[in-house]
Amino acid sequence: xxxKLPYVLxxxxxxxxxxxxxxxxxxxxxxxxxxxTTLIDADSQQHTFKFNSKRKNPAPVANIKNVKELVKFxxxxxxxxxxxxxxxxxxxxxxxxxxxxxxxxxxxxxEFELDGLVDFTSVLNNVITKSxxxxxxxxxxxxSVHFNDKSTQKAFKTxxxxxxxxxxxxxxxxxxxxxxxxxxxxxxxxxEPFGKAAKEIDSLIDEIIEKA
Amino acid sequence: xxxxxxALLANNIDDIQEGAPLKxxxxxKKKKNQMIYGLSVELAKAVEANGESLSGFAKRAMMKVAKxxxxx
Numbered sequence: 001x002x003x004k005l006p007y008v009l010x011x012x013x014x015x016x017x018x019x020x021x022x023x024x025x026x027x028x029x030x031x032x033x034x035x036x037t038t039l040i041d042a043d044s045q046q047h048t049f050k051f052n053s054k055r056k057n058p059a060p061v062a063n064i065k066n067v068k069e070l071v072k073f074x075x076x077x078x079x080x081x082x083x084x085x086x087x088x089x090x091x092x093x094x095x096x097x098x099x100x101x102x103x104x105x106x107x108x109x110x111e112f113e114l115d116g117l118v119d120f121t122s123v124l125n126n127v128i129t130k131s132x133x134x135x136x137x138x139x140x141x142x143x144s145v146h147f148n149d150k151s152t153q154k155a156f157k158t159x160x161x162x163x164x165x166x167x168x169x170x171x172x173x174x175x176x177x178x179x180x181x182x183x184x185x186x187x188x189x190x191x192e193p194f195g196k197a198a199k200e201i202d203s204l205i206d207e208i209i210e211k212a
Numbered sequence: 213x214x215x216x217x218x219a220l221l222a223n224n225i226d227d228i229q230e231g232a233p234l235k236x237x238x239x240x241k242k243k244k245n246q247m248i249y250g251l252s253v254e255l256a257k258a259v260e261a262n263g264e265s266l267s268g269f270a271k272r273a274m275m276k277v278a279k280x281x282x283x284x
Contacts, residue, residue: 071221074218089232089233089234090232090233090234090236091229091232091234093234098217099221126228126231130228131217131220131224131228133220133221
């Protein structure tokens with residue numbers, strides 16, 4: 001990852017509750033051990049910020065309120081920036097997408113999330129076209145599905161072929177441990193280093209580094 | 213970095229943001245002390261400058277006069 005810095009990684013989806021913050025917390029915890037990582041929590045619920053605050057060694061946080069501050073910060077930063085973008089479409093959200101290098105959209109087999117993805121794809125497409133930033137890498141992350149479910153990721157790969165996305169090979173299963181990290185301020189890998197969830201997050205980190 | 217995104221986006225961020233339902237707004241700073249004892253700040257200052265009290269009977273009497281004179 002070091003050779004690809006500075007790098008802006010954005011967790012985004014139009015709908016709330018898709019797992020943006022859960023994934024953001026876990027990758028923030030792991031990346032901050034490897035490279036200089038800064039958190040921007042642009043979600044009004046501030047869950048990633050709260051998670052980070054509970055950590056023994058919290059990652060630096062950039063308190064960004066508008067596009068001007070965002071640009072100023074990114075121009076000076078030389079590390080990895082993880083942005084947890086709330087489930088809304090706004091002028092600020094579009095600017096964040098325009099300045100991103102990789103956009104990760106967690107997605108389960110919920111019809112509500114799939115419907116939200118169609119709207120989000122339209123916005124992201126618009127941002128990429130207008131910004132002329134064809135180098136932005138949009139990824140779908142199969143999230144919160146049954147551990148034995150193979151068909152959902154297959155369906156996402158079919159959708160991705162006809163759109164601009166790639167789909168991560170990693171699948172994040174619906175596991176209880178993901179729901180219990182906020183108050184502990186620990187990633188799943190820190191709670192159960194040899195657990196299945198830890199393996200999933202390790203695999204996702206490896207893929208992000210490889211595909212960045 | 214494959215492209216210099218800062219140079220690329222420097223002049224077209226407004227275009228990218230166009231059509232977003234939630235606008236980026238600057239909070240409006242509320243003016244404080246717009247009223248003093250129910251009088252506008254301007255009138256209250258003028259009254260005080262003449263050595264008059266702003267409270268109680270004096271205020272009510274003054275309001276009555278001000279209304280009668282068509283000042284307020």
